[in-house]
Amino acid sequence: METTEAILPDLQSCVLCEDVRCEFNGMNTLVGVLNVIAAPSLPINYLRLCIWTRWCSGIGKFKQRSRIVGVDEQNVLAQAEVEFELKEMEGHATNVHYFGGVQFQQFGLHHVEIFLQDELRLRFPLPVVRIQRK
Secondary structure, eight states, X not given: OOOOOOBOOEEEEEEEEEEEEEOTTSOEEEEEEOSOXXXXXXXXXXXXXEEEEEEESXXXXXXXXXEEEOTTSSOEEEEEEEEEEEOSTTOEEEXXXXXXXXXXXXXXXXXXXXXXXXXXXXXXXXXXXXXOOO
């Protein structure tokens, strides 16, 4: 029996959005892509937030963990894990984490983090900012 050593994949893309819809043709539609959360007051609640990721150029079985962390870098507001497999270098894997009832209680810089095999692969800022009511 031939054993193939795992080749860690590349994270092709990662998007935080309000919803991901799977269409009849198998394609995904991302709704409400977020780069900032703006609110006149806190707390602000999201019934649903999604993290959409696409992995490519790897072979093997892997575990992805996605999370949203608070301003203090300690408080985890949302977290999910998924296992996936890439059977060939030309293949890709698309993962969607759905988070329900995410509540932001502080203004400031939050972060979205993506781990592969418990190693941080991507971290990007998610500012929660106050907007003025008119």
